[in-house]
Amino acid sequence: MGIPLNSNSKRILIVEDDEHINAILHDGLTASGFQCTRAYSGSEGMLNLAEQEYHLIVLDLMLPGLSGEGFMHRLREELKSRIPVIVLSAKDQLDHKLDLFTLGADDYVTKPFELEELIARIHVHIQRTAAGEPVKEFRHKNLVLDCTAYSVRIHGSLLALTRQEYRIVELLVRNPSRVFTKQDLYELAWEEIYLGEDKTITVHVSNIRNKIKTHDSEAYIDTVWGIGFRLSP
Incomplete structure (x- = not known):
């Protein structure tokens, strides 16, 4: 697991028009030590950006006036800002997920969401950008994931x-606190619509575990029964 990030002085902009969800986000993030600004529309969010610098934006898509998509376009294309953005979305289809990344989103969380998972993702994205450049190497226990070489090493070996096995490992290591369903892993690793074929993911995870076992007896992938898989703590 990565080193916990000190949240003090890290500023988060919340752009969410649902007052109840906005309040939950504000209270939860504030309790975790972040300084939060609340906006209820895309236009209000833009005004906040003009007045203050932020370390990360939590953005809903269904906003009055300037939509979340419009907000992302202005942020990336007009302002040329690389502030990490985590999108809150009620949709979970593959084409929608891919569209979010095309827009320039760094991550997405599907509604309804667990606040603890969102906070963990915020920590990861702020930690990645703290040095001013994307992280190219991730370490977990004795595993090293090199995103430049597209390689995974255990104890240096x-x-x-395969391409899909690497992608599964990458997804798990980049999101250490997230539980991925089989559908998540299939659609993100294969970039195809999941048709409910359970064996494909199970076989690939089993192959990854066996390849790791030849170099290390430690567990790296946990099965979360009835849900999917996650990185072993």
Whole structure:
């Protein structure tokens, strides 16, 4: 697991028109040590950006006036800002997820969401950008994921992974607190619509575990029964 980030003085802009959800986000993030500004529309969010610098934005898409998509376009194309953005979305379809990343989103959380998971993702994204450049290497226990070389090593030994196996490991290591369903892993690793075929993901996870076991007896992937898989703590 990565080193916990000190939240003090890290500023979060919340752009969410639902007053109840906005309040939950504000109270939860404030309790975790973040300084939060609340906006209820895309236009209000833009005004906040003009007055203050932020370390991360939590953005709903269904906003009055300037939509979340319009907000993202102005942020990335007009302001040329690289502030990390975590999108809150009620949709979970593959094409929608891909559209979010095309817009320039750094991550997405599907509604309804767990506040603890969102906070964990905020920590990860702020930590990545703290040095001013994307993290190219991730470490977990004795595993090293090199995003530049698209390689995974255990105790220095290179694992011979298929494209999908590498992608599964990458998703788990980049999101250490997230539980991925089989549908999540299939659609994000294969970039295809999931049709309910359970064996494909199970077999690939089993292959990854076996390849790791030849170099390390530690557990790296946990099964969360009835849900999916996550990185072992």
